[in-house]
Amino acid sequence: MLILGGTAEASALARLLAGETWVAPVLSFAGRTVAPVLPPIPSRIGGFGGAEGLASYLRAEPVDVLVDATHPFAARISANAAQAAALAGVPRLVLQRPPWIAAPGDDxxxxxxxxxxxxxxxxxxxxxxxxxxxxxxxxxxxxxxxxxxxxxxxxxxxxxxxxxxxxxxxxxxxxxxxxxxxxxxxxxxxxxxxxxxxxxxxxxxxxxxxxxxxxxARRPPPGGETVAEAEAALTWLRAHADARAARGA
Ligand SMILES: NC(=O)c1ccc[n+]([C@@H]2O[C@H](COP(=O)([O-])OP(=O)(O)OC[C@H]3O[C@@H](n4cnc5c(N)ncnc54)[C@H](OP(=O)(O)O)[C@@H]3O)[C@@H](O)[C@H]2O)c1
The missing domain is CATH 3.40.50.720 (NAD(P)-binding Rossmann-like Domain)
Structure with missing residues (x-):
């Protein structure tokens, strides 16, 4: 599993997956932060070289499932993730926190x-x-x-x-x-x-x-199956792994 991160949600998912034996996750950082908080799972740092590069990575590893847990304003990597997942035939889950909504008294x-x-x-x-x-x-x-x-x-x-x-x-x-x-x-x-x-x-x-x-304001979300919290992503990923196992894949 490849998790595209750089967010609190990606790090929370990494913590939930640490020690799990049914999955081999890798958390990917862009490399923007000088001292990223490293997760308790394997990680990598740096770009892939656009959608084609990411698709090549997905095929080469190989990656069975891609989680786009990047920041809601990181539009390029999310577009690349959608395109690369389609190119490589890899299922993709978007983990994205909901936007803030104005409350009474807000200006x-x-x-x-x-x-x-x-x-x-x-x-x-x-x-x-x-x-x-x-x-x-x-x-x-x-x-x-x-x-x-x-x-x-x-x-x-x-x-x-x-x-x-x-x-x-x-x-x-x-x-x-x-x-x-x-x-x-x-x-x-x-x-x-x-x-x-x-x-x-x-x-x-x-x-x-x-x-x-x-x-x-946010741009439109990347589309595809989307969850808002790391726990919901874990549930989706378990179900996906169970379905794969049932198919004998
Ligand atoms: N934009 C924000 O306001 C914001 C706020 C907090 C955190 N972040 C995090 O900071 C990172 C960079 O944000 P951005 O707005 O500069 O992204 P971006 O404009 O959407 O992406 C620019 C390029 O950075 C590389 N990249 C981005 N995220 C990556 C990841 N998780 N792993 C490997 N490569 C990645 C990709 O390079 P290649 O094309 O070479 O693969 C991508 O094309 C993201 O991971 C995001 O989650 C962004």
Whole structure:
């Protein structure tokens, strides 16, 4: 089994599969994070070389089942996974956390892209808390009038930063009280984030502080059989393995 990871859900599935004898899983990382938290199952790091490369890997190992547990905003690898699974004739399961839904008291401003999020900040200078990861910061150079507090797992490349940027590194999830204290300390006026979903206190903190949130919406999900949690993926994978065994495959 190949699990495409880089998410909390992929790591949770790896923990559930550790020690299981009916499966030989490998967890794959893109290699973006400097010090990934290594799972208790075998892992590999680095790209496959597009959909064709991934299909070759699936055939060569060989892989019997592919789990796409990548981040909801990692669109290229999910498209590659769908294409490679079809090319290699390998069943594919998508493990993807559901999006956040606005709650009463939220002041969300949905936008389709990170570029639109930068534009939505408006002309007047604001103090912005930016939590979209470190790869998509370039569009905010075009909104240089704002003061940014930028949080990411690893420090961003300096060439991507807007002029007034304070960098904070850390790996979530972050609790509501700590997020609220952080936003108060920095005088945050607006939060910009992607609709990643999952456990996170920043949205509740923004609600409590009455702050607007510019929310980058998800693109359509990759399609195919999809579950939202690692436990449900395990159930699906067991059933799949049992069916294979019954067929004598
Ligand atoms: N985008 C986000 O906001 C975000 C947030 C948190 C975590 N992540 C994780 O970070 C990784 C990179 O995200 P991204 O948005 O840069 O992805 P992406 O744009 O969809 O993928 C770019 C390329 O990175 C390689 N790749 C991506 N995930 C891989 C994996 N799990 N194993 C091996 N190769 C992988 C593939 O290279 P080849 O074509 O050479 O195979 C892919 O074509 C993903 O694993 C994702 O789960 C992303």
């Amino acid at each position: 969300w401003h949905p936008v389709p892209t990170v570029e639109a999020a930068a534009a939505a900040l408006g002309e007047a200078p604001r103090r912005v808390f930016l939590t979209i990861g470190r790869q998509d910061l370039l569009p905010f150079q075009a909104a240089a009038q704002h003061a940014y507090l930028i949080r990411s797992v690893d420090p961003p490349d300096a060439s991507l930063l807007p002029p007034d940027a304070t960098i904070l590194t850390g790996r979530g999830p972050f609790g509501e009280a700590a997020e609220r204290a952080l936003m108060e300390r920095h005088g945050t006026q607006v939060l910009v984030t992607k609709n990643s979903g999952g456990a996170d206190g920043k949205l509740a903190a923004a609600r409590a502080l009455g702050l607007p949130v510019i929310m980058v």
